[in-house]
Amino acid sequence: MAATFASEHTDAGHQFAVFDEGDRDRFIASFGDRAFLLHHRLADNPLFSLPRLAVAAERMIHAGIGNRFSVRDGGYDVAKPYSSEVERPKSLSAFEELRDSALFIKLSNVSAVDRDYDDLCQEVVADTEALLGHTILGGVTMVHLSMFIASPHLVTPYHIDHDANFLCQISGEKDVYLFDPHDRELLPTDEIERFYLGETNAARYREEFQPRGRCFRLVPGMGVHHPPLAPHWVRNGSDISISASIHICARDLDRRAHVHQMNRILRKARLHPRPPEQSQLLDSIKASGLELLGKSHPTSSRDIIYSGVDRLAKGLNQVRSVASRARSWAHLP
Ligand SMILES: [Fe+2]
Known part of the structure; x- marks a missing residue:
């Protein structure tokens, strides 16, 4: 049974809150580990009306980050690769075409x-930390909000995400199917490592595992917590759906990602590295190298996760190219 948190009897301005101490205990026990339902106060916020979201999209274009406003042809296939949807030319008119088309608008x-x-x-981070009674997963490194605005009945294909997430329904309804991120038969280590090496579609949907998923029905005012790396897919209801997705990157998650990346590199060198979270010392050694190589002032979650391994790959390619040139000069095989 999913834990449900009511927002009544809370201080004005708070976005999430517990109804009683039992709910607080379940929030603490589940956050970052298991999916759970929650009530939120975002649905009536004018920031999430369609006209206000169109203004936000326009601001993104004017700020020179129009690439974060995308309009795609959506689909209905859960097993389709997550990043395979065709992008359309950006146009604010997409906001008016949603009802009678199959469009997926994302404001990243x-x-x-x-x-x-x-x-x-x-405010959401402050509320979450107040509920937990401590910082989130070793300390928040980045938090950002993305908006998903989609035509009726569209399906978001199966995939995994790095961050801890609150998906909050603003308008319309949707079914969110979430799976256990710790189930290594469903989500093998190989898929996690490939994901952290930049393969967005590494997690593969297998119909035989569908019964292991849990369906969370979201209506306006309800949200669901996605634990990091929890595989999921989503089906919209019969109306236009607007959802706010609050992504939280945190130190423990970023470090675990770097351990997965280093393990992949070690595996390619025919070694057999220990999985993350079995040895604090080994994890620390593996992650530190990539953290040192990474950007010191990351501006996106992508920078946090991938800048270290990207620089390492670039360095290794340069070494390979120099070695190959040296071999050809020396006429070595
Ligand atoms: Fe997702």
């Missing part, structure tokens, strides 16, 4: 360009 990281959304993200 809208909180980076619009202060109102960033304030709200900070």
